[in-house]
Amino acid sequence: MDTDRLLADRYRLVAELGRGGTGVVWQARDEALGRQVAVKAIRAAAELSPAEARLLYARLEQEAMTAGRVSHRNVATVHNVVVEDGRLWIVTELVRGLPLSAVLEVEGTLPPARAARIGAEAVSALRAAHEAGVTHRDLKPSNVLLGNDGRVVLTDFGIALVRTGAAHAGEPVGAPEFLPPECARGREPGPAADLWALGVLLYLTVEGVSPFRRDTPEETLRAVAGYADGALPAPRRAGPLEPVLEGLLRADPAERMSAAETERLLRVAAAGGTPRTAPPSSAGTRPRPAGSDTGDDARDRDGGRGTPPAPGTDPAPPAPSSSWDADRGPRGVLVAVAGALIVLLAALTVTVLLR
Structure with a gap:
């Protein structure tokens, strides 16, 4: 038993x-600073050789030190890394x-609204980590802490390397049902992999089942590796989260929704709104010259009556200016004539009185 053990002459378990x-x-006490901390004792997979275990510990230590640079309210702060008694x-x-x-x-x-709030806080943490060059690699419900103070905190950045024994690049890292297709096919996980895992986590949170879990890890990996867009079981309880799930769970990592857009949509859903994704830009649309009018600008100026020209045709030239206003009509002309007569009569009256 490690209870009451003093680790590194500082942390008492x-x-x-x-x-x-x-x-x-473990819950531990930092004797140097007099504060409570959490200490995770990690041991490499038993099937690894001593050389592989050393390589794995070195990589994980580097991961932990890198994660320690991430300062964010939704990330569990890393205080220290200690190698002792053959463990990290x-x-x-x-x-x-x-x-x-x-x-x-x-x-x-x-x-959905509660799940959206949790997801928004989680993706906020991921954005900070990705900007610092850190990927989580194992985002799943057990690594998302719901604090008593209302915080949502991500833990265990990079620690999936130990559970899988993946000491080398190209080996699957993370829980199989949360792996993205590119990692199930042997590619190294990147920031887009964390966003995929967030999509699976949100799906599980509102639907109660994982869309990819099968009877064995091998079958789960095959299901993920063979996933293609549109093959996802249609969510029934996601409601406003549907566009977020669709945007995150795309087979091609380059096509996945960005972290910033994901957070924006989740904030809307958490507030009870209906998220709307931005319309995709057309690849064949030519950029407008600076200062040119858009269709919306033209409609704003003419009261919404403007109609964009048909494709392939030149826009009609502007109509010549005229003193006649079709909107004013005959009534407008009569009002103008009456006003002129009143001014003329006033002038005559003043002339008579002066004489």
Whole structure:
């Protein structure tokens, strides 16, 4: 038992918080600063050779140190990395709350607005991490903490390397049902892989089932690797989240919705609105010269009556200016004549009085 152990002459292990595929999480006390922290003890997969384990620890240590540069309210801050007793220990801030996986076990599914809020906070964290050059690689409900203070916090950046024993590039990293097609086919995960995983997580959160889980990990990987756009089981409870799911769960990573657009749509859905994606730009549309009018500008000036010219035709020249206003009609002319007569009569009256 490691209880009451003093790690690195600084972190005293107090109580075990949980166990998973990558190791044991402890609540600990930082004796130097007098604060509570979380410490994750990580041991490499048993099938790895000592040389492979050292390589894996070195890569994971670098991942943890890189993740430590990410400063964001939705990311569990990494305080320290310690190698001791043949294990890697990662010291992070202690977030009091429950993982999303535990909440889903109790509640089954979450309403779209609540799921959208969780997703918006998660993608905000991903944006900060990606800007710092960090990819999560294993985004799933157990790595999303719902804090007692209302925060949504992502944990375990890069730690999936240990569970899978993936010490080399090109090996699948992460839970199979959350892997994107490109990673299931052996490509190294990038930022777009995290966005795909977020799409699967949101689908699971509102629908209660993962769209790709099969009976075995191998069958799940085959289902993901063979996924093509349009093959996703139609969501029934997603409501306003449907455009987000469609935008994130695209087989080609280059076609996936950006993190910024994802966060925008999720914020709208979280507030009870209906997200609308921006219309795709036409590849054949030529750019307009600077200062040229758009159809909307023309309609604004002529009261909405403007009609864009048919494709391939030149726009009609502007009509010559005229003192006659078709909108005013005869009534407008009579009003103008009456006004002129009144002015003339006033002038005559003044002339008579002066004389």
